[in-house]
Amino acid sequence: MAALSLRLCSSPLICRATLSNGDNLRNPHATDASFIRRAADLSEMSAGLTSPHPNFGCVIATSSGKVAGEGYLYAQGTKPAEALAVEAAGEFSRGSTAYLNMEPGDCHGDHTAVSSLVQAGVGRVVVGIRHPLQHLRGSAIRELRSHGIEVNVLGEDFQSKVLEDARKCCLLVNAPLIHRACSRVPFSLLKYAMTLDGKIAASSGHAAWISSKLSRTRVFELRGRSDAVIVGGNTVRQDDPRLTARHGQGHTPTRIVMSQSLDLPEKANLWDVSEVSTIVATQRGARKSYQKFLASKGVEVVEFDMLNPREVMEYFHQRGYLSILWECGGTLAASAIASGVIHKVVAFIAPKIIGGSKAPSPVGELGMVEMTQALNLIDVCYEQVGPDMLVSGFLQPVPDLLPVIPSEDATFEIDPSVNPFESSIIFFYKTWDLYGSFSNFSPHPIRMPYGEENDDYRTWSSVEHYYQANKFVGVENPLAHDSVEKIRTARSPEEAALIGRSKQRQQPELVRSDWEDVKIEVMYMGLKCKFSTYPHLKTMLLSTAGSVLVEASPHDLFWGGGREGEGLNYLGRLLMQLRSEYLAESSVSAENTSLAL
Ligand SMILES: NC(=O)C1=CN([C@@H]2O[C@H](COP(=O)(O)OP(=O)(O)OC[C@H]3O[C@@H](n4cnc5c(N)ncnc54)[C@H](OP(=O)(O)O)[C@@H]3O)[C@@H](O)[C@H]2O)C=CC1
Numbered sequence: 163m164a165a166l167s168l169r170l171c172s173s174p175l176i177c178r179a180t181l182s183n184g185d186n187l188r189n190p191h192a193t194d195a196s197f198i199r200r201a202a203d204l205s206e207m208s209a210g211l212t213s214p215h216p217n218f219g220c221v222i223a224t225s226s227g228k229v230a231g232e233g234y235l236y237a238q239g240t241k242p243a244e245a246l247a248v249e250a251a252g253e254f255s256r257g258s259t260a261y262l263n264m265e266p267g268d269c270h271g272d273h274t275a276v277s278s279l280v281q282a283g284v285g286r287v288v289v290g291i292r293h294p295l296q297h298l299r300g301s302a303i304r305e306l307r308s309h310g311i312e313v314n315v316l317g318e319d320f321q322s323k324v325l326e327d328a329r330k331c332c333l334l335v336n337a338p339l340i341h342r343a344c345s346r347v348p349f350s351l352l353k354y355a356m357t358l359d360g361k362i363a364a365s366s367g368h369a370a371w372i373s374s375k376l377s378r379t380r381v382f383e384l385r386g387r388s389d390a391v392i393v394g395g396n397t398v399r400q401d402d403p404r405l406t407a408r409h410g411q412g413h414t415p416t417r418i419v420m421s422q423s424l425d426l427p428e429k430a431n432l433w434d435v436s437e438v439s440t441i442v443a444t445q446r447g448a449r450k451s452y453q454k455f456l457a458s459k460g461v462e463v464v465e466f467d468m469l470n471p472r473e474v475m476e477y478f479h480q481r482g483y484l485s486i487l488w489e490c491g492g493t494l495a496a497s498a499i500a501s502g503v504i505h506k507v508v509a510f511i512a513p514k515i516i517g518g519s520k521a522p523s524p525v526g527e528l529g530m531v532e533m534t535q536a537l538n539l540i541d542v543c544y545e546q547v548g549p550d551m552l553v554s555g556f557l558q559p560v561p562d563l564l565p566v567i568p569s570e571d572a573t574f575e576i577d578p579s580v581n582p583f584e585s586s587i588i589f590f591y592k593t594w595d596l597y598g599s600f601s602n603f604s605p606h607p608i609r610m611p612y613g614e615e616n617d618d619y620r621t622w623s624s625v626e627h628y629y630q631a632n633k634f635v636g637v638e639n640p641l642a643h644d645s646v647e648k649i650r651t652a653r654s655p656e657e658a659a660l661i662g663r664s665k666q667r668q669q670p671e672l673v674r675s676d677w678e679d680v681k682i683e684v685m686y687m688g689l690k691c692k693f694s695t696y697p698h699l700k701t702m703l704l705s706t707a708g709s710v711l712v713e714a715s716p717h718d719l720f721w722g723g724g725r726e727g728e729g730l731n732y733l734g735r736l737l738m739q740l741r742s743e744y745l746a747e748s749s750v751s752a753e754n755t756s757l758a759l
């Protein structure tokens with residue numbers, strides 16, 4: 163009998179494994195493998211909330227093989243998994259082994275993850291996979307080793323079948339980020355519900371519902387883990403879907419519609435963007451009057467010279483999307499598979515027969531004529547969900563991290579045609595990028611007062627928390643005060659932004675009347691406080707002297723630079739203003755020193 167017994171898990175993303183008693187005796191690596199799997203399982207609890215941060219989990223195990231503490235990163239900017247796990251383990255951390263599904267990022271000079279393990283006296287660290295982004299890769303491992311801690315990386319320091327399986331779990335749990343590091347399209351999952359006779363709707367086009375309520379709740383969870391959900395024009399016309407995550411928690415993805423004709427209804431649930439945004443991707447020049455109508459509803463329209471799944475995915479990759487859920491019908495699904503942008507398939511199969519020779523099926527024409535041409539799924543999982551069967555598997559393997567995947571920068575060096583940057587411009591955007599700590603979303607808490615003339619200082623978890631809360635500061639309404647508190651205590655900058663933006667949209671009466679006049683100053687004060695509080699950030703800012711700083715947000719045309727430099731780049735401008743103030747200060751103090759000598 164195999165030492166590992168695969169257990170079908172609640173998550174369609176990964177298959178977990180449990181060890182039976184006695185495995186440890188038979189296989190010396192069984193304990194390490196089992197704890198790494200546990201760390202991967204834990205890390206997955208934050209899926210959808212951490213994006214674009216990786217999912218991190220940590221298990222602290224004593225020398226007798228007992229779990230003393232565990233933790234996972236709840237969301238970007240919250241306490242690292244390692245710090246939570248050693249806190250939970252308390253004194254048991256000393257001499258223990260820490261299991262991490264992924265090497266910590268320790269970006270922006272924030273060494274909390276590593277230092278909490280060092281300070282807690284952990285004796286050994288086992289790492290599932292190294293960090294996939296090359297500029298972060300290996301530095302936490304080196305740092306831990308420099309403190310005399312033994313660090314073992316699966317697949318590098320020792321190898322065996324059980325460890326290889328455990329390492330695979332670590333790759334799967336962060337598949338979107340790993341794809342981000344080595345490809346130009348987001349990680350895409352095609353999901354559909356079909357009858358036992360392979361239909362996704364009746365011949366009339368009616369499809370509500372094929373799968374059970376329980377299965378559909380699982381779909382809400384899948385949506386909650388994705389950055390965006392995508393459908394084709396026909397699904398909008400037939401189903402009038404909402405495409406929201408309604409399982410009661412977490413994040414709601416952006417909705418994307420691909421339509422060449424723009425022959426879409428005037429009334430549709432997707433055009434209600436009060437809770438979540440919708441983007442329509444279309445062919446350049448299609449129905450301009452309808453494009454205007456969509457814009458008037460608050461729906462963003464993006465035109466493509468060639469509307470096909472690959473172009474659309476490359477575009478959303480550039481916009482920072484890591485994971486996409488395809489919930490389209492067979493026509494678009496076939497086109498997406500043929501373009502090679504689908505990585506994983508999740509099929510809910512309901513024990514029903516609807517028949518109908520014209521009833522649609524999940525994947526349209528792929529041009530294959532022989533069974534030998536069929537695409538074989540790999541790492542297939544089977545799970546019963548209520549009355550339905552859930553079959554999932556990968557169309558393409560998650561890229562392996564061995565050997566080292568070139569970073570995006572290195573890729574640009576290899577293929578200069580994709581280098582969009584000039585050397586005198588420094589772009590920053592996502593917090594985990596090289597200059598990501600320049601972003602107002604970077605996880606650097608600041609101490610700032612509630613309002614300008616207020617000495618009631620509070621800690622704000624990021625500049626974004628401070629900025630969003632200031633929209634409602636000083637407004638004589640208990641609901642405005644309540645909004646400030648909700649934003650201040652939001653668990654991540656993304657959550658703070660979500661609350662701030664939706665309150666502003668839904669209850670504009672709560673927003674201070676001078677907001678448009680003061681918002682730049684508010685952002686400036688927040689940034690100034692951040693760079694003054696963290697000397698290493700100030701040093702980093704000063705090191706960019708001579709370069710233009712641009713927030714590379716393609717869609718925020720006020721704070722960011724836009725896709726083709728059409729944005730106002732106020733965030734970049736404020737940072738350059740701050741930098742010149744710091745440079746002036748340091749030249750004055752150098753002058754004073756030389757005068758004193
Ligand atoms: N059971 C299930 O899981 C699901 C069932 N369905 C059902 O499926 C049926 C709709 O299926 P289907 O017609 O295949 O709908 P799709 O969702 O695949 O939409 C097809 C449309 O996508 C647009 N499109 C844009 N670019 C492309 C491209 N490169 N290739 C292909 N299409 C493109 C076109 O819209 P346009 O014409 O506007 O230009 C096209 O007509 C409905 O009955 C619906 O209820 C749908 C989703 C899931």
Ligand SMILES: Nc1c(N[C@@H]2O[C@H](COP(=O)(O)O)[C@@H](O)[C@H]2O)[nH]c(=O)[nH]c1=O
Pocket residue numbers: 354355369370371372373377378381393397401402403404405406489490510
């Ligand atoms: N019919 C069908 C599905 N259909 C998909 O769900 C969409 C509707 O989502 P919403 O409007 O948010 O409830 C629909 O347009 C299509 O993409 N999904 C399933 O899990 N099971 C089903 O039986």
